[in-house]
Amino acid sequence: MHPFAYVAPSTVAEAVAVLDEHGDRARPLAGGTDLLVKARANVWELDAVVDIKNIPELMNLSVGSDGLSIGAGVPCYQVYDNSEIAAEYPGIVDGVSIIGGIQVQSRAGLGGNLCNAAPSGDGICPLIVHSAVAKISGPSGDREVAVEDFATGPSRTVLGKGELLVSIEVPKPAANSGAAYTRFIPRNEMDIAVAGVGVFVQLDSSGQNFESAQIALASVGPTPILASAAGDSLVGKPVNDETIAAAAALAKEAATPITDMRGTVDQRKQLVEVLTGRMIKQAVERARG
């Protein structure tokens, strides 16, 4: 591992200044579960790591009438241990509950999951289907980017030189809505998704018809994919096996996987169809309460 300096600033401005000074040779340190692995493997040669866990905004976790705000350094367990979040954002809890094991969940969080930009990031699809927004600070000011646009390729993001993810803002879900996420792995725990699907649905007040739907896919493209056509196909339709199967088929169309050690193109596309159907049904169940 290349010897790097450790800095632990207490403000966003100080963190941005260090990141800006070092460019690609500095990285923010949240849980370290990706950073230290990559540094040790010399994927990244770093001169400095910027521990962001002393910056209050990046450790803030709040849920209220205006939605959910997740600081970039908040670890997974704080999200799933929060009963209000578990009740209102079960799809997000589905994701953070399966990232690594308990040890990893003590440190890793959604901010790091987003910035690591793995196509398989289990935390990302639930955020996409909730229309979450990433708040970014940088040398030339603050900006916001939709989570669906945050990753630009495997391990690549929209973050420019000196830019730091500050928080993820999730709008408060509409009434009669529900969300769910799952992945397929060949074991029960501690693995990387062969394919993953997140779904958000909003039903009408009868609970029998879809008012809106968002579907996002993991591990079947260079980034997590928002399958817009699949989600849009449900709008205004009744909740039944036909409409759900049609949406699942469109999600399969949107998947652009590769064959690798974890699975083949055909298996992954098949998984997307099956998991999409299941997750729509689970999201509907949750929407109906």
Added chain:
Amino acid sequence: MTTNSPSKVHVTTTINGQQHELLVPPYMSLLDTLRELIGLTGTKEGCLDGNCGACTVSVDGRIVDSCLVLGAEVNGKNVNTVEGMATPEGLHPLQQAFLEEAALQCGICTPGFLVAAKGLLDNEPSPSEGRIRHWLAGNLCRCTGYDKIVRAVQKAID
């Protein structure tokens, strides 16, 4: 080390109830800090990438993989390792149960399993078998096939 290596970090931390003041190389893991700077070699190095859990310690009551934590990060924190489990009065109930159930063969994974299981039982006094297996999914054992380990944790509950 090169001559221009980054300067060491001053860390004050409590390890197994005892305060330590350390100068830690900024890129040194908590695992190496414990083993090499303090001499607490009970915590083991396994995969070095967060899969095996052999290096599990607790930091402020949460179990973590110490290979994926920097020593510099535990300034002001409470670290507990396997060496902190037994008391002068005897072994921790988990350690005793691991012995009685023969929940170890080569023993490399054992400190990590013990610290991880303690992390569970400290917060949940009577977890189900399913909960135990889920909680310990971040710890790998290549000898026992896990059943004896799970039985030992269940015995420690009783």
